[in-house]
Amino acid sequence: MCVPACHEQIVRSLSRRSFLKSASMVTAAGALAGCTGVNVTESPVSKTINYNRIVDLTHTLREDFPTYFGPSQLKIESLYSAAESGFNLNQWTINEHTGTHMDAPFHFDGSQTADTIPVSKLVGALAVIDIRARATENADAQVTPDDIKAWESVYGPLPAGAIVAMNSGWDAYVMDGTRFRNADDAGVMHFPGFHLEAIDYMMEEKDVVGIMSDTLSLDFGPSPDFAAHFQWLPSNRWGIESVANLSELPVSGATVMVGVPKIAGASGGPSRVLAFAL
Amino acid sequence: MCVPACHEQIVRSLSRRSFLKSASMVTAAGALAGCTGVNVTESPVSKTINYNRIVDLTHTLREDFPTYFGPSQLKIESLYSAAESGFNLNQWTINEHTGTHMDAPFHFDGSQTADTIPVSKLVGALAVIDIRARATENADAQVTPDDIKAWESVYGPLPAGAIVAMNSGWDAYVMDGTRFRNADDAGVMHFPGFHLEAIDYMMEEKDVVGIMSDTLSLDFGPSPDFAAHFQWLPSNRWGIESVANLSELPVSGATVMVGVPKIAGASGGPSRVLAFAL
Numbered sequence: 001m002c003v004p005a006c007h008e009q010i011v012r013s014l015s016r017r018s019f020l021k022s023a024s025m026v027t028a029a030g031a032l033a034g035c036t037g038v039n040v041t042e043s044p045v046s047k048t049i050n051y052n053r054i055v056d057l058t059h060t061l062r063e064d065f066p067t068y069f070g071p072s073q074l075k076i077e078s079l080y081s082a083a084e085s086g087f088n089l090n091q092w093t094i095n096e097h098t099g100t101h102m103d104a105p106f107h108f109d110g111s112q113t114a115d116t117i118p119v120s121k122l123v124g125a126l127a128v129i130d131i132r133a134r135a136t137e138n139a140d141a142q143v144t145p146d147d148i149k150a151w152e153s154v155y156g157p158l159p160a161g162a163i164v165a166m167n168s169g170w171d172a173y174v175m176d177g178t179r180f181r182n183a184d185d186a187g188v189m190h191f192p193g194f195h196l197e198a199i200d201y202m203m204e205e206k207d208v209v210g211i212m213s214d215t216l217s218l219d220f221g222p223s224p225d226f227a228a229h230f231q232w233l234p235s236n237r238w239g240i241e242s243v244a245n246l247s248e249l250p251v252s253g254a255t256v257m258v259g260v261p262k263i264a265g266a267s268g269g270p271s272r273v274l275a276f277a278l
Numbered sequence: 279m280c281v282p283a284c285h286e287q288i289v290r291s292l293s294r295r296s297f298l299k300s301a302s303m304v305t306a307a308g309a310l311a312g313c314t315g316v317n318v319t320e321s322p323v324s325k326t327i328n329y330n331r332i333v334d335l336t337h338t339l340r341e342d343f344p345t346y347f348g349p350s351q352l353k354i355e356s357l358y359s360a361a362e363s364g365f366n367l368n369q370w371t372i373n374e375h376t377g378t379h380m381d382a383p384f385h386f387d388g389s390q391t392a393d394t395i396p397v398s399k400l401v402g403a404l405a406v407i408d409i410r411a412r413a414t415e416n417a418d419a420q421v422t423p424d425d426i427k428a429w430e431s432v433y434g435p436l437p438a439g440a441i442v443a444m445n446s447g448w449d450a451y452v453m454d455g456t457r458f459r460n461a462d463d464a465g466v467m468h469f470p471g472f473h474l475e476a477i478d479y480m481m482e483e484k485d486v487v488g489i490m491s492d493t494l495s496l497d498f499g500p501s502p503d504f505a506a507h508f509q510w511l512p513s514n515r516w517g518i519e520s521v522a523n524l525s526e527l528p529v530s531g532a533t534v535m536v537g538v539p540k541i542a543g544a545s546g547g548p549s550r551v552l553a554f555a556l
Contacts, residue, residue: 039334039523046556052324056317056397058540076543079373082387087507088545089385093371095357100540107367109360119334119552229365245317259537259550262336262378265354267366272537272550274397278324 041120049255051276057212057243057256058273059174061099066180068189068216073098096268100242102260103218107267108226108233114266117238121209122258124163126275127151128251135168135192139182142195142220148202155252158206163256165212167246168192174242181216193220196227203235210258212240212273240273249277319398327533329554335490335521335534336551337452339377344458346467346494351376374546378520380538381496385545386504386511392544395516399487400536402441404553405429406529413446413470417460420473420498426480433530436484441534443490445524446470452520459494471498474505481513488536490518490551518551527555 059065067073073095080089096114097103104114129151134141143166152158170191173179182190192215202208211218211232218239219228232239240258259272337343345351351373358367374392375381382392407429412419421444430436448469451457460468470493480486489496489510496517497506510517518536537550 040526041332043330046328046330049327049329049554050324051327052321054319054397054401056540060393060540060542062542074541076541087386087504089374090543090545091371091373092541093369095369096367108365115338119332122550122552123332226365248318257535257537257552259535259552261539261548262334262338262550263352263354263370263548264338264340265368267368270539270541272400272540274400274535274537276327 039119041118043120049276050278051255053277055245055248055254055275055277056273057245057275058100058271059171059242059244061270064175065099066174066178066216067095067098068181070181094270096266096270097241099270100240100244100273101270102258102268103229103233103239103241104260104266104268105233105236105238106265108229110234110236112236112238113264114260114269115262115264117236117260121161121238122260124161124209124256125159126249126252126254126256127155127158127162127164128167128246128249128254129164130167130251131192132167132169132247135170139190139192140220140222141168141192143193143198144195145197145201148198151251158202158208160207162206162208163210163212164202164208165243165246165256166192166194166214167251168214169247171214171242171244171246174244182221189216189221191215191217191221193223194218194228194232195220196231199228199231203231203237208237210238210240212243212256214243214246215241217241240271243273249275253277317397319396321398327554328556329533331555333523333526333532333553333555334551335523335553336378336549337449337520337522339548342453343377344452344456344494345373345376346459348459372548374544374548375519377548378518378522378551379548380536380546381507381511381517381519382538382544382546383511383514383516384543386507388512388514390514390516391542392538392547393540393542395514395538399439399516400538402439402487402534403437404527404530404532404534405433405436405440405442406445406524406527406532407442408445408529409470410445410447410525413448417468417470418498418500419446419470421471421476422473423475423479426476429529436480436486438485440484440486441488441490442480442486443521443524443534444470444472444492445529446492447525449492449520449522449524452522460499467494467499469493469495469499471501472496472506472510473498474509477506477509481509481515486515488516488518490521490534492521492524493519495519518549521551527553531555
């Protein structure tokens with residue numbers, strides 16, 4: 001069990017050694033006296049979430065939910081039914097990257113698997129970057145540094161530990177035939193994503209713990225090289241793909257909580273993502 | 279898409295018809311103009327969560343995590359590895375009732391599946407009922423109405439929409455050989471749970487949306503009939519089994535968020551359960 005102040009001890013310890021953003025964080029955590037895991041995180045000052053609305057950023061996941069690779073990635077099998085056994089129970093066979101799901105750093109070989117991301121990084125202030133108008137004109141639209149700077153010019157600098165979401169309006173197409181994948185005759189998909197320069201801006205100049213897209217990828221559809229993935233995830237920051245309902249939220253002021261399953265060694269997982277807002 | 283005030287409209291509408299707690303809620307939601315789902319819930323007054331600690335109430339789930347039935351209920355298979363493909367990706371074959379997981383009402387034939395529980399019911403004020411001393415003496419200890427009333431005598435009536443958790447200390451045994459299941463020579467398990475009278479008290483006299491146990495069941499181990507399950511779940515209230523780290527929390531004042539996967543028709547699912555506390 002981890003003592004309440006343990007995570008902050010770890011952060012301070014690592015900070016002193018300039019390891020704050022390094023992949024050795026989890027290992028260092030285990031080495032600290034009294035800690036066998038990072039189950040509790042404590043802030044030096046208290047935080048407040050004011051809300052009167054809870055918005056579900058999660059799509060309902062079905063066997064025919066569209067996938068990046070194309071074929072179904074979920075099979076639901078009934079093991080018991082109330083009619084026969086008195087209770088209902090299913091088994092899922094599921095690819096970790098299906099539906100509204102997390103890309104843990106380990107997906108692109110960061111050291112943190114879904115179960116070892118510090119819980120303090122699963123909760124954060126949300127900045128919604130609205131590129132719906134551009135995405136309507138161009139399915140290959142990307143979030144750029146200028147988009148983020150435009151947000152900051154109105155709402156101030158991205159808050160510490162922020163979560164940045166791209167709202168391209170693509171969630172509306174999720175069960176609309178083939179439109180969510182939007183593949184052309186050559187099989188190349190066309191949907192919005194984060195430009196590598198925006199990734200660099202958030203990594204080099206900001207304190208952003210996670211990003212979210214409302215499409216099938218963090219990268220835009222025609223990306224030949226997963227550039228955004230390869231830059232972002234190995235730094236032990238996370239992503240969420242295929243979020244829903246961002247248009248229900250204010251673009252500033254909401255708080256997000258990411259409920260990713262805590263399965264050992266996971267590269268991600270179908271997650272429940274809720275936002276608290278006024 | 280559901281308009282912001284939609285859920286409250288539904289609740290008021292159902293309330294007028296005395297259907298507030300009825301199984302027809304989801305159907306009624308769909309029938310209301312402008313609503314195709316319950317993705318947003320709005321309260322008439324704003325709420326506040328003050329916290330400086332986030333406590334992870336979730337065990338890390340591994341293939342050898344103990345199960346109610348005995349055999350493993352999780353298989354993790356690597357489909358891609360960074361060494362070979364540039365990225366890591368696993369597939370899980372998993373029983374919905376494995377690890378720290380939800381029992382959705384539908385598990386015992388309530389109408390609400392995990393994906394249709396209103397999100398407002400996935401967040402609530404936590405009351406921790408501490409029976410650790412009794413459970414140390416008697417593995418078959420149960421939470422009784424007197425335990426809940428003793429909590430109320432100190433902290434006041436259970437708050438509206440409360441989540442009530444049993445802390446028996448059993449989470450410490452989760453990977454301790456066979457101790458979590460604690461089966462005797464006849465195969466009968468012995469661990470704490472909720473007494474039917476406590477279930478009745480919470481249903482008839484209180485406004486409790488969910489209960490959590492730190493053992494393999496809502497019922498105590500030797501239960502021959504799942505009495506607590508059969509009483510609680512069909513009323514469209516939920517349960518979480520095998521929660522962890524309740525001892526890290528104050529017994530009153532924390533707020534819980536249940537991150538259950540939103541998979542269509544699910545009777546439950548491995549969940550990320552976080553608590554916010556001072």
